[in-house]
Amino acid sequence: GEIAAFEEVLDRSSANGLRAEATGSVFSAERVDSAAAESVGFGIAMIVMIIAFASLVAASLPIVTALFGVGISVSLLTGATALFEMDSSSILLASMIGIAVSIDYSLFIVSRYRHEMNATDDLGHAAGRAVGTAGSSVVFAGMTVVIALVGLRVVDNPLMSMLGYTAALSVVVAVVTALTLLPALLGLLGRRAFALRVPGLRRGDEPDSADSHGARWVRRIAARPVLALVATTAALGVFALPAADLELGMDVATADQKPAIELLGRGFGDGVVGRLVVAVDGSGTSRPESVYRDLAAAIGNLPGVATVAPPQLNADRTGALIVVVPDSGPGTTRTRDLVSDIRGLERSFLDRDGIGFGVAGQTAMMSDLAVALYGALIPYLALVVGLAFLVLMLVFRSLPVPLIATLGFLLSIAATFGATVAVFQKGWFGLVADPEPVISFVPIYLIAILFGLAMDYQVFLVTRMREEYAHGPETDAAAREAVVVGFRHGARVVTSAAFVMVSVFAAFVLLPDTIARTMGFALAIGMVFDAFLIRMIIVPALMTLLGRHAWYLPNWIDRILPDVDIEGRQLEKCDRSAELPQDAVAVRAG
Known part of the structure; x- marks a missing residue:
């Protein structure tokens, strides 16, 4: 509501002949509506699956499963914001991944069901074999994605951990819906799962x-x-x-904020939107004001600095804030080097004057994140x-x-x-x-x-x-x-x-x-x-x-590896053993 009111003020200003644009952390935190992109993705996916299955019903099954799964995962994540701090991009990326893998996994199971349905008249058995073969692969594939996403925890950064956890949840939901809801739909529809044939398209289940x-x-x-x-x-x-x-870098400004950033850069320099704040602890020196000025002067002499504001002292003069404006944008390597150079001054001031300081602000935080992620x-x-x-x-x-x-x-x-x-x-x-x-x-x-x-x-x-x-x-x-x-x-x-x-x-x-x-x-x-x-x-x-x-594998490795049977060989043995008594009865009757 506040953003909408502010945008109304900007519109009135523009109507009076001024050019007014806005940027800032409030706009960066504003949630982006991904419904349009998701609709386009679903539409193209539907066309691809119609071509793959030559059936409107079969093509819609993965879409229905994906919509159900993504709805559950987004609802869970939205509800979780009451308990955990979550960036809007976490839900956006989780939605993107959830849609893609849910359609993907459902597509494999439906395709295998069609193959099995042509080999038997028992449609329940066909659905069981589809889940036992393609479904096993779906579990494995989902497991690898989840492990890789949860593994982002090794970066030791809250943002990356949350991105990994939210996307991993959407993948788990996608696997569960593909293994539960989809077989239920196949059982409900039976052979009608491939109804509403599209003429002129190959069915894809032709003989070998x-x-x-x-x-x-x-x-x-x-x-x-x-x-x-x-x-x-x-x-x-x-x-x-x-x-x-x-x-x-870490320039997360949306396209709507770019005009404002461009105007600020043209009028005040690129670094004005990426100010650095140097927090100084002067409790260990007897002449704090002089040392604060010396530090501000030393920072001003560093390459990459546009301006340095005079130190702002606290009430008892034991601390100060020094605002530094770089001459480059917040996401550039030059600004990242400046953060490192400012921190490099601390040792000499600590040894000589007994003061310590640190570089804070969103730009410094994003710079540290970029360095940590590059190293990881x-x-x-x-x-x-x-x-x-x-x-x-x-x-x-x-x-x-x-x-x-x-x-x-x-x-x-x-x-x-x-x-x-x-x-x-x-x-x-x-x-x-x-x-x-x-x-x-x-x-x-x-x-x-x-x-x-x-x-x-x-x-x-x-x-x-x-x-x-x-x-x-x-x-x-x-x-x-x-x-x-x-x-x-x-x-x-x-x-x-x-x-x-x-x-x-x-x-x-x-x-x-x-x-x-x-x-x-x-x-x-x-x-x-x-x-x-x-x-x-x-x-x-x-x-x-x-x-x-x-297919080479040393014997000693072969002996210690468990048999995961992702190809469903045990299912074939079960099928053959189930048929043996019937064969034996037929022989005795003959």
Whole structure:
């Protein structure tokens, strides 16, 4: 209400011939309405799933599940604000992630249900097998995302921890709704789940002998795996080049505040919106006023300072505040260096005059956050990659497959960082009117999300390859054919899911919120790199080159690893054992 009243005053001033703009922390804290972006994301997702399933009913099931799940998670998070302090961007990003993974997971289960429904007349059994196979993969995929998000706690920053916890909650809700509400809807609809067919579209459940775009694609890669591998790696390497110039900042002003910041910069300098406050403790000196002036003069002589205000003393003159205006914006490296230089003066003043001081204010806090996150980036990446390797080795019972998956993830992350730096920091292609350093928590949050999604697609694609290889002879020829057959099974649903992810994330670029725009772009381009280049080209190319060696695992590791049976082999044994008594009765009757 107060913001609306203030904006009304600005409008009246503008109508009288003045140009009046506003900025400040109150406007930064104002919640951004993401409904428009979510609607666009849902609309594009619906179109993609209509193409994937050729059925209006089937295409709507993941949307219904996602709406239900996101509604629950946003309600829980909104209610939690009564107990915990929560930034508005936490709920926004949790909503973005919740929509994407909920649609993703539901899409995999519905696709598997269609496959199982064509193999049996018992629709309850088909739904059970869909949840027992694709549902198991959903649990694993959701678990990896949750671990990566909760792992943000290692950064030891309240903002990052809250971002991780809120997004992890939305992922947990997405998994639970996919495993409960969706099977209930499938059971309620039965074969009507694929009703309202759309003429002219492929159903996607054609027999294995039928040709498909996925089969033709993987055969082209299998024919020239080295060329596909080298060309794709080189392309990703080119995208990754700008990542070497990555700078982290914390300019979270929305697009609506940019005009005011521009006016302030033009009239008073870029640093006026990023003032630094130096708090001085002068209780240990006998001549505080003189020392305060000396300190202000020393700060004024530092590079990067525009102006230094006279010290403001407290009542008993044992403390003072010195306001410093940098000559650069609050999110720049130059301002961050100035904060460090001011702190570097403390030792000499403490030794000589017995005074201590610290640099406070939002700009200094954001600068410290950027430095902390930059330092945590490589350790966190190492933690995530190590986790990915161990979990994938457990799932696939192989050493080369986890290595391929994690190296591919590193390559896609580097390319994503490069593209984000090029667009948002360097201003290439003119997509951003005011290039700034990348928001400090975007890279580490990006690693958390893309890690989970990359492993998600790796599991859904390669488990089908593993399943085909396990049912045939352990030869190079059989292993290469398993790559083709497994890819044909999984490619359609993986590409559909990736298109959904890209559309949901890209829709958030439409918002004025800087965090949402940057995260939306980075996640969308990251999904393009990982799903379409790494999983669709590099993974089948390397699997083809390795042949049966792709499934190598030392015996001593094989003995100690538990069998998670993500492919549902135990379900097949249960099915066969359930059929045996009927067969025996038929034999005796004959």
